[in-house]
Amino acid sequence: MELVKIGERTYYLKNATNIGIYRVDEQNVYLIDTGNDQDTGKKILKIINEQGWQIKGIINTHSHADHIGGNRIIQTRTGCVIYANGMEQCFTEYPSLEPSLVYGGYPFGGLRNKFLLAKPSLVTPIEDNLPAGLSFVSLPGHSMNMVGVKTVDNVVFLGDALFSAETIAKYHIFYLYDVSSFLTTLDQLSSLNATMFVPAHGPVTDNIENLIKLNREKVNEICTFITQVCCTAVTFETLLQMLFEHYQLRMDATQYVLVGSTVRSYLAYLCDVGRLQYYFQDNQMLWIKKTIVD
Numbered sequence: 001m002e003l004v005k006i007g008e009r010t011y012y013l014k015n016a017t018n019i020g021i022y023r024v025d026e027q028n029v030y031l032i033d034t035g036n037d038q039d040t041g042k043k044i045l046k047i048i049n050e051q052g053w054q055i056k057g058i059i060n061t062h063s064h065a066d067h068i069g070g071n072r073i074i075q076t077r078t079g080c081v082i083y084a085n086g087m088e089q090c091f092t093e094y095p096s097l098e099p100s101l102v103y104g105g106y107p108f109g110g111l112r113n114k115f116l117l118a119k120p121s122l123v124t125p126i127e128d129n130l131p132a133g134l135s136f137v138s139l140p141g142h143s144m145n146m147v148g149v150k151t152v153d154n155v156v157f158l159g160d161a162l163f164s165a166e167t168i169a170k171y172h173i174f175y176l177y178d179v180s181s182f183l184t185t186l187d188q189l190s191s192l193n194a195t196m197f198v199p200a201h202g203p204v205t206d207n208i209e210n211l212i213k214l215n216r217e218k219v220n221e222i223c224t225f226i227t228q229v230c231c232t233a234v235t236f237e238t239l240l241q242m243l244f245e246h247y248q249l250r251m252d253a254t255q256y257v258l259v260g261s262t263v264r265s266y267l268a269y270l271c272d273v274g275r276l277q278y279y280f281q282d283n284q285m286l287w288i289k290k291t292i293v294d
Helices: 038-050 071-078 087-093 097-103 165-171 179-190 209-229 236-246 253-272
Strands: 002-005 010-014 019-023 028-032 054-059 081-084 134-138 147-151 155-159 196-199 276-281 284-289
Touching: 019 147, 038 054, 038 071, 054 071, 081 087, 087 097, 097 253, 165 209, 179 209, 179 253, 209 236, 209 253, 236 253, 236 284, 253 276
Parallel strands: 028 054, 054 081, 155 196
Antiparallel strands: 002 010, 010 019, 019 028, 134 147, 147 155, 276 284
16 A cells, blocks of 8 residues: 655555545545455554544545445544445445345345445535535445545545446446436536546546546447347346356356346436336346337
């Protein structure tokens, strides 16, 4: 974990999940996300202590376990406040909601792991509570009420509003809660002015236009593939299998629920925009391309 300065008061810890740091004065700092587990939280505390800083607060871009995993230990040891937006506050305080959401019921033991289930922490609503020098922008789509965080140095921490080229090439189907909102967020990012952008997973950059284009193209590609598959009626499970085979993905319990939940979001989006429809036959739900009748 490497500490990198990218503004007069703005830093980040280069990590599997990049962690933002904003220095409000010579002594006090705010973190932006805390990584995926207690061990990451301990590493953050060690680096902050080595700098002679104190953690005044944490701002979570959203409530997924790889962004709030260090919350609990940092809050316990420092007494810092934690800020989150909307439903992200609920999921951070009651993290069992996350595996329940993606699975669609009470999660079996294989899903109650650190990748989906963080430790709970106490949260304060983000609105009107951030210190001077920090502001937030709504970036929903990947999760319900995700935010980006902008510092006075004109640096924006993007959370998972954009996925790296490496992630897209490897996984193709990245987790989305709301496809329509994600596409709207991509449009919004095109007009977001900043000197530097920090995606949660990927390199820091001063230009995100190519990355926006790449994310949009992949979403459109998946929409097209699903629509083509549904030229004949298919069940959700058959469609999911075909997507895994098409993109040469490996199925396990975690991938089943994350990709499966995302595919359901694609089906909802394609249904809402009139490209797919569903019906029931022999007690099965079937999806098929919608025929447009003039």
